[in-house]
Amino acid sequence: MTIPLAHFAPSAGGPALPQERRLVTAIPGPRSQELAARAAAAIAKPVTSTTMPVFAAAAGGGVLVDVDGNSFIDFGCGIAVTTVGNAAPAVVAAVQAQAASFTHTSFATTPYPGYIEVAERLAALTPGDFPKRSLLINSGAEAVENAVKIARRYTGRQAIVVFDHAFHGRTNLTMGMTAKSMPYKSGFGPFAPEIYRAPMSYPYRDGLDGPAAAARTISQIEAQVGGANVAAIVIEPIQGEGGFVVPAPGFLPALAAWCRDNGAVFVADEIQSGIARTGDMFACEHEGVVPDLVTVAKGLAGGLPLSGVTGRAEIMDAIHPGGLGGTYGGNPIACAAALAALDTIEREGLLERARQIGAILSERLTALRAADPRVGDVRGRGAMQAIELVKPGGIAPDPATTLAVADKARHEGLIVLNCGTYGNVLRLLPPLSISDALLHEGLDVLAGALAATR
Numbered sequence: 090m091t092i093p094l095a096h097f098a099p100s101a102g103g104p105a106l107p108q109e110r111r112l113v114t115a116i117p118g119p120r121s122q123e124l125a126a127r128a129a130a131a132i133a134k135p136v137t138s139t140t141m142p143v144f145a146a147a148a149g150g151g152v153l154v155d156v157d158g159n160s161f162i163d164f165g166c167g168i169a170v171t172t173v174g175n176a177a178p179a180v181v182a183a184v185q186a187q188a189a190s191f192t193h194t195s196f197a198t199t200p201y202p203g204y205i206e207v208a209e210r211l212a213a214l215t216p217g218d219f220p221k222r223s224l225l226i227n228s229g230a231e232a233v234e235n236a237v238k239i240a241r242r243y244t245g246r247q248a249i250v251v252f253d254h255a256f257h258g259r260t261n262l263t264m265g266m267t268a269k270s271m272p273y274k275s276g277f278g279p280f281a282p283e284i285y286r287a288p289m290s291y292p293y294r295d296g297l298d299g300p301a302a303a304a305r306t307i308s309q310i311e312a313q314v315g316g317a318n319v320a321a322i323v324i325e326p327i328q329g330e331g332g333f334v335v336p337a338p339g340f341l342p343a344l345a346a347w348c349r350d351n352g353a354v355f356v357a358d359e360i361q362s363g364i365a366r367t368g369d370m371f372a373c374e375h376e377g378v379v380p381d382l383v384t385v386a387k388g389l390a391g392g393l394p395l396s397g398v399t400g401r402a403e404i405m406d407a408i409h410p411g412g413l414g415g416t417y418g419g420n421p422i423a424c425a426a427a428l429a430a431l432d433t434i435e436r437e438g439l440l441e442r443a444r445q446i447g448a449i450l451s452e453r454l455t456a457l458r459a460a461d462p463r464v465g466d467v468r469g470r471g472a473m474q475a476i477e478l479v480k481p482g483g484i485a486p487d488p489a490t491t492l493a494v495a496d497k498a499r500h501e502g503l504i505v506l507n508c509g510t511y512g513n514v515l516r517l518l519p520p521l522s523i524s525d526a527l528l529h530e531g532l533d534v535l536a537g538a539l540a541a542t543r
């Protein structure tokens with residue numbers, strides 16, 4: 090049976106969705122259950138959602154409304170994508186206008202201005218006062234793949250250094266770069282060669298300050314890979330799927346300096362942490378780190394698929410003509426959406442808003458930790474924060490409690506995502522369009538779910 094959904098969809102510029110948490114059926118409701126049955130019959134089991142048991146009908150501001158009319162507070166942002174808000178009015182208008190003009194030409198065959206404008210904006214926004222060039226593609230994994238291609242071609246070297254807990258994607262090369270076996274890699278090998286994993290700075294678990302963690306990591310790279318063989322170090326300035334691990338201060342600058350001294354390319358994978366999420370445009374700015382290449386995706390285009398590699402002109406331009414590209418890369422509708430999203434960040438002061446959200450999150454989460462010995466760590470910056478759940482009295486991960494808390498919160502009307510190598514991290518990624526009232530209410534739901542899972 091087909092479910093008519095049109096009456097849920099807010100029209101652009103039409104009435105905004107009521108900004109409230111509202112449960113009108115059991116979760117999942119009857120329409121979601123019906124869709125789940127159809128999904129089970131039509132969609133490959135491994136891509137079926139194991140997060141929310143409901144199906145989306147509309148989203149905006151700080152809420153997502155399901156097909157039964159339940160309204161959830163959104164702390165997930167479609168995995169850190171709808172940073173400027175879902176169906177953000179400026180993004181919707183830009184997408185509609187571009188789609189009505191032309192939907193695709195392929196930049197390599199017939200270029201168009203939107204691609205150039207996005208590249209100009211990325212050059213201005215990324216750290217570093219030097220000539221830059223950009224490449225636009227479609228997904229995060231594709232951006233990371235291209236950064237590796239570029240670094241190898243530029244340096245004439247092969248080794249790529251990545252880190253414990255890293256997540257860089259699900260294509261063959263990026264699977265090899267990703268740390269966690271289940272569910273990302275298990276059974277999918279063989280993986281690409283010349284990928285070397287080094288220790289990440291993880292203050293909560295290794296107790297090392299930044300310089301000490303960097304010394305350990307660098308000595309391992311020099312001993313096991315050799316400085317002269319390293320094409321690139323690829324690192325998330327704040328790790329995403331791996332557990333929102335924030336390296337100790339000094340770790341990133343030391344690695345960037347090591348790359349400079351050793352002729353290696355320093356690549357910041359800002360796919361999750363970038364585009365205003367942390368209260369800076371890019372998370373690496375917090376410590377004044379200037380990467381050679383930056384990868385962006387998720388928050389870039391307000392929900393449309395677009396990714397990019399931006400970096401030093403001499404590195405990007407070292408590739409032979411035609412050596413980079415792709416049929417859909419830098420799609421004109423996605424570029425229009427990105428320009429509108431970047432305008433929205435500027436016009437609405439969303440960097441400042443991310444910092445305000447960050448202050449509320451860290452105050453409330455720190456209070457949770459003080460009251461509950463299972464909350465071992467609170468970390469992150471801006472609108473990218475997490476709690477790590479452990480067995481009281483130590484730091485042994487507690488993935489079972491983490492899942493139970495997330496499940497409880499979801500059934501109470503809060504979209505919250507888990508992550509972490511040990512599956513024991515709850516990450517909060519609210520849209521920057523959320524109200525303070527909804528943010529607090531979502532945190533109340535999370536606190537209630539923790540209390541109920543004791």
Ligand SMILES: *Cc1c(COP(=O)(O)O)cnc(C)c1O
Nearest residue numbers: 228229230256257258329360361
């Ligand atoms: C999500 C993510 C990727 C992969 O992006 P996809 O669009 O899913 O391919 C790569 N790196 C980081 C840091 C990410 O968070």
